[in-house]
Amino acid sequence: MRMITFFLVGLTVHVIFFLSIFDIYFTSPLVHGMTPQATSLAPPASRLVLVVADGLRADSFFTLHPDGSSRAPYLRSVIEERGTWGVSHTRVPTESRPGHVALIAGFYEDVSAVAKGWKENPVEFDSVFNESRHTWSWGSPDILPMFAKGASGDHVYTYTYPAEEEDFASTDASRLDTWVFTQVKSFFQSAKSNSSLRASLLEDKNVFFLHLLGIDTNGHAHRPMSQEYLENIGLVDTGVAEMVSQVEDFFGYDGRTAYVFTSDHGMTNWGSHGAGHPSETLTPLVVWGAGVHSAQRVTESQPYDDGYLQDWKLEHLRRVDVSQADIAPLMASLIGVPIPVNSVGVLPLLYLNNSDLFKAESMYTNAIQVLEQFKMKMTQKKETTLSFLFTPYQLLTESKQAEFIRKARILIQLQKYEDAISLCQSLISRSLDGLVYYHTYDRFFLGCSVVLGFVGWTSYVVLVILKTHASLNRHPSVLKQTPSHTLARLCMCVTVVITVFLLIQRSPATYYIYCLLPVPVWYSVLKESGTLTDLIQSAPSLPLWKCFGYFVLVAFGIELLVVSFFYRTMLTVGLTLLSIWPFLSGLFGKAKFRSLSWFLGCLFLSLFPLMPVVGREPNIHLVTCAGLLTLFTSLCYLWSSRQRTPLHLSDRQQFVTQMLHVAVCAYVPSLTHSSLQQKQGLPLVNQIISWTTLGSSMLVPLLSSTRLFHRLLSIFLSLTATYLLLSTGSEALFPPVLSWLMFVWINIEQEAMLAQGVSGRQELSTIDFSANIDIAKIRQLKLDDIRRSYFFVFFIITAFFGTGNIASINSFDPASVYCFLTVFNPFIMGGLMMWKVIIPFIIVMCTFETIQVATQLSSRSLFLIVLVISDLMALHFFFLVQDYGSWLDIGTSISHYVIVMSMTIFLMLLSVVTHILTSQRLILWRRPKLHFP
Incomplete structure (x- = not known):
């Protein structure tokens, strides 16, 4: 029950942080009430x-x-x-x-x-x-x-x-x-x-x-x-x-x-x-x-x-x-x-x-029209701001407005039309700058409130991790023994002061949420301050150098991910560094084949960020090759697990059916694009196959066994079939390569746990997603779990920027959806492209779910670390948001924050979906029992 409450609170907080950016940067610039x-x-x-x-x-x-x-x-x-x-x-x-x-x-x-x-x-x-x-x-x-x-x-x-x-x-x-x-x-x-x-x-x-x-x-x-x-x-x-x-x-x-x-x-x-x-x-x-x-x-x-x-x-x-x-x-x-x-x-x-008179009068009219907007914007802001806090736009005060208008009229009357036009253009320029000034007037105030709440929430999550999932020495402290009613009274006073201030200023309802949210968040942080005391008192018994090393590496890793939002090639650098992890950690000596597979998988995956997100020429032959690679990967997947987890007849029949389905989906894009090139339209059979595949992509895996290898293979085949239908070129190769690396990651994490002597290690062949985890065997967090969480965030970002992202949706190639429809429909087409982006997410999420089960960790513990890493990235991007430069620069900086916040909220929801996708099973029919007299 506490976990559900924490999940709902966390989701609410992140939704508020996400929506705040729209009130700060995406509010409508329109004002009404001006005279034409x-x-x-x-x-x-x-x-x-x-x-x-x-x-x-x-x-x-x-x-x-x-x-x-x-x-x-x-x-x-x-x-x-x-x-x-x-x-x-x-x-x-x-x-x-x-x-x-x-x-x-x-x-x-x-x-x-x-x-x-x-x-x-x-x-x-x-x-x-x-x-x-x-x-x-x-x-x-x-x-x-x-x-x-x-x-x-x-x-x-x-x-x-x-x-x-x-x-x-x-x-x-x-x-x-x-x-x-x-x-x-x-x-x-x-x-x-x-x-x-x-x-x-x-x-x-x-x-x-x-x-x-x-x-x-x-x-x-x-x-x-x-x-x-x-x-x-x-x-x-x-x-x-x-x-x-x-x-x-x-x-x-x-x-x-x-x-x-x-x-x-x-x-x-x-x-x-x-x-x-x-x-x-x-x-x-x-x-x-x-x-x-x-x-x-x-x-x-x-x-x-x-x-x-x-x-x-x-x-x-x-x-x-x-x-x-x-x-x-x-x-x-x-x-x-x-x-x-x-x-x-x-x-x-x-x-x-x-005539010059007409031009001067027209420019004067243009200047007055823009100035009217400025005056209305200034009046609105002045009415909703306390007089002693209001700072007018100094380049266009009321006296300067009147002076501009008077001079312009005099110049026109004196027939100095060029001077009048120049003056009016200057007035337009200042009015437009003033519109921006008043439109962004509350930006700093709201930004400080959001940052204060953000820092408080992240601090609270860190304290929760230390309190419930870390092995700290518990010591009684003065802070723990201090009654909380004093703290509660202080928070109530702060809440009243903020509320009165916002009421006087007649602020919008959303301002109350952004400004009051830090109060309960920091109240929760101060209540858990005893955990910080335990950490300080436990410091002598902790491996400080190892902790410091992890902190530096994760900080460097977060910066690398932040830079990758601007330069996708940084993901290639990151994957190259990840490829040598088994050699640096000593795992190569214990698992040579898996270490080499990890090395090659990282290098192959690192090629995709070097390819263009948009602008590829269609190459349907690569889609067909991706289908063949998917079938080959699946056969290898089955071969590697055939001794440990033998297939039942029903599972064997399902996998054969799914593999045949992948073969069909690899051929459908070729057939569709050939038909369109010949201007024969979209074949109805291809359209039926495509929509049926999409509709069943999340249901078919629920029919397979919940054994680890069987369920992951079924998910992989089902999602890849849909991805092939939405591909036009090299991006179709991304899911097979990503899935192979994820499979190796699951196996190599087992070796990492064995090398560390973790007692909670569980054989992969015995894992059943539907089995209830023994609470007694759930272990506490180790430092190496920070690495696992970072790997997950890194792979999520790679799944997002590897071949398709928001830019590819904004500038998408309609050919990607031709197997589904050819009639222009922005919402359906955008939805299909969004689903194409989500598919690699699900593959990585299922892998992370498997690692949590295999390493005997509660689903909450690792995800809390992921939450901290994601929130630190989001806070980083919040400070990188800019309101100067080109419109593209401004929009890009804002979109990065929106992407990270959306990803955090989305991962919280997707974790629930992934748990259902891996652990639940649909039984369409049962074999009747035989009764003998």
Whole structure:
């Protein structure tokens, strides 16, 4: 009962620590209540056409054919004759949803909002569509609805195709774009005979949005260098040319239409997006029509040294790069609607072909719009902070705000437009910095509270280990004899003071949890302080040098694991060091074959961190080879244990069936990818086999014997079969190699216990997971158990970063899930990829469960050491979290903490699942007993 209570408390504490990072770093930057800002001058355009070619890379669009012709001749002519062009720089994550939010709403959506919903709008935000008089949009059901749902009134109209059309196995994904262009053509044709629709179209401040998903779908399915992807660019170019002709014809060539062509994100060479590679973050931007500068020829060098201008043969035309959020105020300025109130974009004036007065007034409007957000953020923070504790942003106090506004208006009145524009740009820059300042105002305070709780929890776990699982000399102490009511009163006083302070500041409910959690944690630590006294008094009898050596090695090992999060090759270094452990510890002389197997297993496994996580070219032949290696490993596994644990008939039949199943699963990816290459779609039989394998992967092992070798082999075969179906190349070899090393680890730990003369050693051949462990034989922790716990954490990290991790999910290759489905579904596909990451976890967890049983340790003791090591890593990453530098650097530092905390929580839950997976057995039928008269 005490163990269950400790488990639940520990789980709760880690969940709180995990969630704290979202309140500290992932809170929404949005504020509400600002007044929309618009320029009073007449806009140059009456309507805007926005075309977003989803997944279009800048280089794929701008690069010419070898013969000098363009893949997009119409848009190329626009660039060279009557438009302004540049590169739109996106932010990570380079996904469709945050990309479109930046384009249309002008702000960079926080990660928590993306996680709340994909197709709909989880947070209220303003957009160009919302500010328009009417918006008509055509395209994907994944993008369009979120802008319609968040719009006030009923003036955003969406026309979407069924989600089933987004099929990566489609014979021609470009039909998604053809559908959009056809619908737009039909729309304008019907408007000619529909008087009410025609009247609406002839009004000003209208927006037409074309979302083209074909290029993205073809890129995922065939790679950006494929003929399908490149030909789709030409189809889009032709469609845009025809669409422009239709629009101009409908409006009588009145010259009042502005056009914006761009993309939400790019794509890597291997057909993925989500990370920060230039191929993902550089997207094309072409703007032409009413109010836009025509092509500007330049003779001097341009301020871009990325080397693309010469490759694109565009060095003679002025290039104007923007941040993706800058496009929203540009569109708003062209049609004269208010800039979205949450926009952080800066109006790119070089695109505008208008008077200096219009440019100055537009930039002034942009500055006031951003300043309104700053003022609202400052007011909110001031209202929830005690006056004597409030520190305003010194670069933009209320007096400085008024001075900026007054000077800007005077400069505009004096017709000093360039000076006014420069001043407004300075005001925008300070306002944006001030927004960050107030958005992160409570970060230090919350961080200190979380760190205090973290240190207290880790200290408490260490004391619990020393008290219940270590052989310390117990001595009566003054601290033990001190009544605890004084300590309880002190903690109550601290709790009251903190609560009153948070109430006065009207802090959110979660702040109470983060600030009050350290109180009971440190109360528990101080109550156990007598254990620390026992440790100090037992110090003379302890092997201090050996303890110090273990402490140094584990500290070095933790640092190595921390560095491996930044450089995966450090895992190769770690595995190489682990490979020589039997030779340094003296085990080689007692178990040469197992030591050599350990050495080779570590070296083979060390090759995987050297391979790329994403960006591999598919090699289905390696998946087939992995299936053969799995069968070979299984036969060796059976051969090594045949004398000690003979197979029963039922077990033999199950293993034969599972091995045949692995052979089938090794062949299914080859058959599937061959069918897709021939554009015959996903075979139904392959899909049935894949989903059946996935669904039964955790149930089939429960049918086997609970003897150690039998159950581990069944788990290995079942999980590897699923892993093969989710593989496209060399990563399929990872589970067989990892499983072999885990099998050797179990055996070599037996030799280590024999060498140390531990009496609790149990023969592997006699271990039955379902048997109850004799409590009397459970031993106390030894120093060597710290090594075992560290090995476990190291192998868990290796299982995570060995071949697939969060980066591979964020920038995953859809080909990995083609055996299961080809129709785009982000949640199912993400779930399948997450399960692929979890499978090596389960293999390592089952091994750790086996070692705990084999070494006669309680499941709690070793896991407590693991908990301490993981928490020290998490605390390390908490201090490494940064809020400066590039967005990618910030996101990476935060994700490392989230990964470690998630891993700790996940391991606590997975330990329960693993225990069930190894010890429980399902009996589907029983042989009837024979009764004789």
